[in-house]
Amino acid sequence: MTDRVEAFSWNPRTALPVPLLRRFRVGPRKNNFGDLVGPIVVELMRSRLGLSEQSSSGEPRRLFSVGSVLHFAADGDVVWGSGVNGKIGADRHGWRELDVRAVRGPLTREWIAERTGKDVPAVYGDPALLLFELGFPQPIRRVSRAVTYIPNLNDLGAGAPVPVVSPRRPLAHVLEQIAASEVVVTSSLHALVFAELLGVPVALVKPSAESAFKYEDYARGTGREDLPMFESFDGALTHVTTSAHRDEDALASWSSEPLRAAFPADIFRATGAQS
Structure with a gap:
């Protein structure tokens, strides 16, 4: 399917040394659990909203959600909750303009606004925070x-x-x-x-x-x-x-509603819609 929306996630293969040959061979993927959450959350949102994987424009699109991965983006990619990686220099960001719906936080918002000279929505939150309310099984708290x-x-x-x-x-x-x-x-x-x-x-x-x-x-x-x-x-x-604050709700000041509302449903085709 060439006209799908790809939910981007960073999951490269490891490079394993082969000392006798003085070279590397391709190993297994890194499978860092946090970097794999984005496509799961996007899939749950699509299912809830009755959206297919296909792009509404008929052209392939990329959606960046969870992760410090904006240096992998290209012009026209959609951002819903991703963030800038502070150890990656500005010269490694090849894009000039992104379709930003939400970002991880205000530091990323300021970084993008300064780079593009355009306003960026003040909608914040890592989409991983939506995981359980979208239906992913939440583990029971049993301290062992x-x-x-x-x-x-x-x-x-x-x-x-x-x-x-x-x-x-x-x-x-x-x-x-x-x-x-x-x-x-x-x-x-x-x-x-x-x-x-x-x-x-x-x-x-x-x-x-x-x-x-x-x-x-x-x-x-x-x-x-x-x-x-x-x-x-x-x-x-x-x-x-x-700490006297150890049991306080760290997320008490954050609401998930703006982030959910900012999901770019418009870039997906509705389930059952014809080309």
């Missing part, structure tokens, strides 16, 4: 361990003195592990997002290879001025276990 650590993909393998959940595990598994934890420490943005969505106290430890931009962008997009980020696992754990 005190602490879980979920690293950013780049921090995987560093280890921690508590159970570690790989961000390469399937989405449902990661969600279940979050729900089973009394508290979560993480350097993964989407582990943070889902812990907050599930009401699990969570603290952010500084990632080794990520800019603070996306974390701050998400926090401001959900109504907060700042988001504590700790230099060490121990610092994050101390905070999340002792």
Whole structure:
């Protein structure tokens, strides 16, 4: 189907070294759980609205939703909740104009507006926040361990003195592990997002290879001025276990309605519509 709307997600293959040949071979996909959420949310929205995968224009379109992936976009692509990756330079963004319906947060909004010289809608939120209200199974909160650590993909393998959940595990598994934890420490943005969505106290430890931009962008997009980020696992754990604010609703100032209303239904053909 050449006239479909592609829900973009970042999921490249890993490069595995072959020392004797001094070259690399193609390995399995990275399968970072947070980067795979976008197409799931888009599919759930399409189903709810009675939309097909086909483009209403008859031409292929790309829709950017979850992830810090706007450096992969091209002119005319549609943005619904994506964000800028703070470690990617402006010169790696090849587009000049995007069809923006919503962005992850105000930092991304300001970045796009400055680049294009055009107004960008002040509609904020990571579409991953819509996952459960759109019908994806929500795990039951049954605490079976005190602490879980979920690293950013780049921090995987560093280890921690508590159970570690790989961000390469399937989405449902990661969600279940979050729900089973009394508290979560993480350097993964989407582990943070889902812990907050599930009401699990969570603290952010500084990632080794990520800019603070996306974390701050998400926090401001959900109504907060700042988001504590700790230099060490121990610092994050101390905070999340002792803070007087640990059980507060981190998303209390954010409403999902504007983000849902901004979904670009117009770029899809209705189910059953003829070409």
